[in-house]
Amino acid sequence: MEITFSLAEIDNAAQQILAQNIKKTILFHAGMGVGKTTFIKALARQLGVKDMTSSPTFSLVNEYETENGEILYHFDLYRINTEEEAYDMGLDEYFYSGNLCLIEWPEKTPNLIPIDHTSITIKQLPDGRRHLTVK
Template identity: 45%
Template sequence: MYSKKIISLDDLEFAAKELIAEFKNDRVFAFYGKMGAGKTTFIQAICRELGSEDNVTSPTFALINEYNTDDLDSIFHFDFYRIKDIEEAYDLGYEDYIYSGNYCLIEWPEMIESLLPSKMVEVKIEVQDDDSRVISAQEIL
């Protein structure tokens, strides 16, 4: 299990590096947290750590963004906040992305929980009273 307290945005780069190192064999990461907890901001740091210089933004309306790394690998970033029903995920062809072997970073995974793979990393971001964040992660098998 991984856990890190984030006091400032400067801490995110190191946390992203630690998270990727801790779960180096995993490719599917599901991010849980309230609106405004910092899911997209943390995903931006993870994409930089993975070697992407692309502009990382939340794919709230597109549902998925694809970013490239220096090695020309793809990173898939999902945001299922606005999904109306599970059929939208099927129409998107989510399985092709999730089982591609590329990094898949999923915001609002609770909206498609029944479709998530059995092996993934569950990442929780909790806002503390002092406005810091605690990021915890564990592998789900």
């Protein structure tokens, strides 16, 4: 699936993703500043999360509750230096918890990521829109 959208259309794009057969673990691939966190916030809004306020860059993981009481974990692994560090912090337990895990910078922990996952790649287009590919 591929979607091209402007920031004004981001909530609609998030709805389209959630309507697909996505896995509980979703990996986000994009360069710095392309909009991973912004898109994750849109997904969370569509799931009824009310308190989504910040990127977990310094805490590594934020936990939110959806409107139907499910747990959503948002990870920003940018500051992880080694996979061993991530393992020692118990990140794999989150990944295999059965809860929705939205992971920025998953390439930092390739051996901890569940095999059964969805990958989303976001690219910024010259006109400012984003092109999103789901695999």
